[in-house]
Amino acid sequence: MTVETQGTAAASGAGATARFRENKHFSAATSQERVSRLAGRVIKAINATVLDEEVSYDEYNALKAWLIKVGEDGEWPLFLDVWIEHSVEEVANASRQGSKGTIEGPYYLPDSPQQHSPATLPMRDNEPGTPLLFQGQVTNVAGQALPGATIEIWHADDLGFYSQFAPGLPEWNLRGTMVADQEGNFQINTMQPAPYQIPTDGACGQLIAAAGWHAWRPAHLHLKVSAPGHQLITTQLYFEGDEHVADDIASAVKPELVLAPANRADGAGSEVTYNFILDPEE
Ligand code: DHB
Ligand code: FE
Secondary structure, eight states: OOGGGGOOHHHHHHHHHHHHHHHOOOOSOOOHHHHHHHHHHHHHHHHHHHHHHTOOHHHHHHHHHHHHHHHHTTOHHHHHHHHTHHHHHHHHTTTOOSSOOOOOOSOOOSSOOEEESSEEOOOOTTOOSOEEEEEEEEEETTSOBOTTOEEEEEEOOTTSOOTTTSTTOOTTTTEEEEEOOTTSEEEEEEEOOOOEEOOSSSHHHHHHHHHTOOOEEOOOEEEEEEOTTBOOEEEEEEETTOGGGSSOTTOOOOGGGEEOOEEOTTSSSEEEEOOEEEOBOO
């Protein structure tokens, strides 16, 4: 067992909660009418479930204990990003013409070290896994190159752990902000990520075990791609042949986001090309 596997749900949950608070990427501008409508509908939906399913006091108290534990374990970011965010993303990006987006998840960090393409993401000297060359071009919806494009990329390592959220990993490991060339082209050398299991020792893991579900997300690259005058897209890319592509616990896979890397001619791992298409600013 390496030091990385000693991470706990409480540690990664606390990290994700702190990260969310720091980013403050929301405003409190929701009107009273909207709060009343949304909160009212959610409460009504829960009451309808209780009545339909004839929920007992034992079940109600189990729910109460579990909700308290989600908070104690710092797992609200994890719970929401796994089971709810995909619908929010669907609404937010419904009118896009360009590349598909998907959920951000709890492990994004802004201001990762900037590098100019072609470049290799920060990694350990002995970083485990298979090298992956990820390359492509950023264009607008008319197919024109977008100079000044940047590709923020972050992903788990070969054991499924994210730097800054698991112990024993160097800061910024497998995270970077890549500046594309004048034609929007980028080449990023990294390591193939592994399938990721959401923390199983906290409240979310308890729910998964009690329900007989599984905790897996398919291996994925996280990306935020932007260019001047264009809408930023937050997305993920997956890998063909990964068994969890078909049953992602976070419901975040879309067919357009599945890559099929090929073995490199020089034998140095695999390579894949994916082009990003950005919508104009609204
Ligand atoms: C979670 C982790 C991820 O890496 C991700 O992309 C989405 C959700 C989670 O643990 O909740
Ligand atoms: Fe992830």
